[in-house]
Amino acid sequence: MAKYIINGPCENFGGNVKISGSKNSALPIMAAALLSEEESVLDNVPHLSDTDVMAEIIKGLGCDIYRDKHGSMRISANITKPKRLRDYSLFSKLRASVLVMSPCLARFGNVRIPLPGGCKIGARPIDLHLKGFAAMGAKIKQGHGFVEASAKNGLVGTRIYLDFPSVGATENLMIAACLANGTTTIENAANEPEIIDLADFLCGMGGSVTGAGSDTIIIKGTTRMHKNNHKIIPDRIEAGTFIICAAGLGSGIKTENIEPLHLKPLLAKLTEMGFMFETGLDFIDLKPCQKPKSVDIKTLPYPGFPTDLQAQTMSLLSTSDGNGMVVETIFENRFAHIPELCRMGAKIKTEGNAAFIEGVKRLSGAEVKATDLRAGAALVAAALKADGTSKIHDIEHIERGYENFVEKLKNLGVDIKKE
Numbered sequence: 078m079a080k081y082i083i084n085g086p087c088e089n090f091g092g093n094v095k096i097s098g099s100k101n102s103a104l105p106i107m108a109a110a111l112l113s114e115e116e117s118v119l120d121n122v123p124h125l126s127d128t129d130v131m132a133e134i135i136k137g138l139g140c141d142i143y144r145d146k147h148g149s150m151r152i153s154a155n156i157t158k159p160k161r162l163r164d165y166s167l168f169s170k171l172r173a174s175v176l177v178m179s180p181c182l183a184r185f186g187n188v189r190i191p192l193p194g195g196c197k198i199g200a201r202p203i204d205l206h207l208k209g210f211a212a213m214g215a216k217i218k219q220g221h222g223f224v225e226a227s228a229k230n231g232l233v234g235t236r237i238y239l240d241f242p243s244v245g246a247t248e249n250l251m252i253a254a255c256l257a258n259g260t261t262t263i264e265n266a267a268n269e270p271e272i273i274d275l276a277d278f279l280c281g282m283g284g285s286v287t288g289a290g291s292d293t294i295i296i297k298g299t300t301r302m303h304k305n306n307h308k309i310i311p312d313r314i315e316a317g318t319f320i321i322c323a324a325g326l327g328s329g330i331k332t333e334n335i336e337p338l339h340l341k342p343l344l345a346k347l348t349e350m351g352f353m354f355e356t357g358l359d360f361i362d363l364k365p366c367q368k369p370k371s372v373d374i375k376t377l378p379y380p381g382f383p384t385d386l387q388a389q390t391m392s393l394l395s396t397s398d399g400n401g402m403v404v405e406t407i408f409e410n411r412f413a414h415i416p417e418l419c420r421m422g423a424k425i426k427t428e429g430n431a432a433f434i435e436g437v438k439r440l441s442g443a444e445v446k447a448t449d450l451r452a453g454a455a456l457v458a459a460a461l462k463a464d465g466t467s468k469i470h471d472i473e474h475i476e477r478g479y480e481n482f483v484e485k486l487k488n489l490g491v492d493i494k495k496e
């Protein structure tokens with residue numbers, strides 16, 4: 078496994094960074110493209126191991142997929158029957174692999190896949206996805222690490238209430254409902270910007286999806302979906318991570334090619350901490366701030382504070398002025414970064430899903446391990462401001478979610494190398 082070596086503290090951090098397309102938007106949209114036999118073209122797809130794995134899975138179904146180095150991807154699912162997917166190693170890497178279920182089930186009447194993986198941040202069951210498919214008339218079988226769904230006579234639109242506004246379940250059910258017979262209403266649906274991007278893509282394919290971005294999404298089924306050209310929205314979590322890296326150093330940064338509204342929950346907390354920024358149509362310019370105050374955060378479904386920025390924010394709080402608290406309500410096991418931050422000198426205690434952070438003056442560089450994607454990003458943010466050298470191991474997790482991370486950090490003045 079590779080590592081990052083970062084020499085801190087990074088005293089000349091600053092400049093501009095162009096944010097890539099959203100991983101969590103690209104993955105469901107890649108799956109949704111399988112609803113049609115015609116070729117769709119996706120722009121602004123980030124070049125990441127996660128999008129590579131998703132592409133491998135789609136190829137494994139028998140579809141064609143090409144990408145160029147500018148982030149454009151062509152997907153053609155001109156097949157009469159998907160090939161059987163058995164590759165545990167691909168599915169275990171990627172949570173979003175579960176999203177190939179919906180287009181295959183809705184279009185071909187059957188799908189069988191290994192259970193999905195993704196970041197190890199909780200049990201992450203897929204019961205809400207499967208309950209929704211079952212409500213639409215599918216028969217579900219599970220065993221030996223696989224899940225199979227069949228609906229020989231097609232899916233039927235229905236009303237589905239999600240017990241929790243799960244992002245993945247909302248996406249899988251939206252995609253499936255496009256080719257169902259009749260209308261599907263998803264209640265207590267997820268509101269995330271990635272859901273709106275998916276709805277836009279589905280509408281561009283000829284689907285009828287209304288209400289995305291609210292908690293009730295209505296999908297009128299059709300018999301055929303078509304090709305679509307679509308640009309993936311910017312990655313709000315990548316943007317948030319760079320902003321937090323700068324904030325931890327007391328430096329400024331301009332994040333470009335973004336949708337500032339998607340970062341409202343983070344900007345609200347940064348304002349509370351004493352930061353100032355200028356926002357434009359597609360940028361946020363964070364101003365330097367030397368002594369940010371600590372705050373409390375609680376992760377919630379959008380538009381609440383995103384769980385995917387929780388670890389990075391905890392790294393920021395570890396050197397802020399005073400005491401802060403972080404409550405994680407989305408995933409039951411998303412504190413793996415805490416022992417690693419403590420190894421770098423942070424003072425953090427936990428009790429259940431709450432972490433109590435006492436701000437310290439400085440962190441010290443150390444050898445640490447990225448246990449998952451955002452935990453790894455939090456360690457990078459910590460290493461930038463720590464005294465001395467940090468070695469961050471298992472960076473494959475980090476590179477699942479940050480395109481050209483090392484180059485972007487170097488351009489901002491970071492002394493980083495990958496070994």
Ligand SMILES: CC(=O)N[C@H]1[C@@H](OP(=O)(O)OP(=O)(O)OC[C@H]2O[C@@H](n3ccc(=O)[nH]c3=O)[C@H](O)[C@@H]2O)O[C@H](CO)[C@@H](O)[C@@H]1O
Nearest residue numbers: 101173201202203204205206243244245246384385407408
């Ligand atoms: C590829 C992708 O887009 N990943 C994002 C997606 O993950 P993902 O789609 O997996 O997240 P969900 O919103 O589904 O999960 C939220 C919570 O619901 C639970 N749950 C979910 C489904 C289910 O069938 N049963 C169930 O109990 C999960 O265990 C978790 O505790 O949204 C998360 C929450 O914003 C983000 O952290 C992930 O980065």
Ligand SMILES: C=C(OP(=O)(O)O)C(=O)O
Nearest residue numbers: 172173195196385450451
């Ligand atoms: C948890 C994440 O990804 P995944 O759902 O793919 O594990 C993430 O992007 O932070």
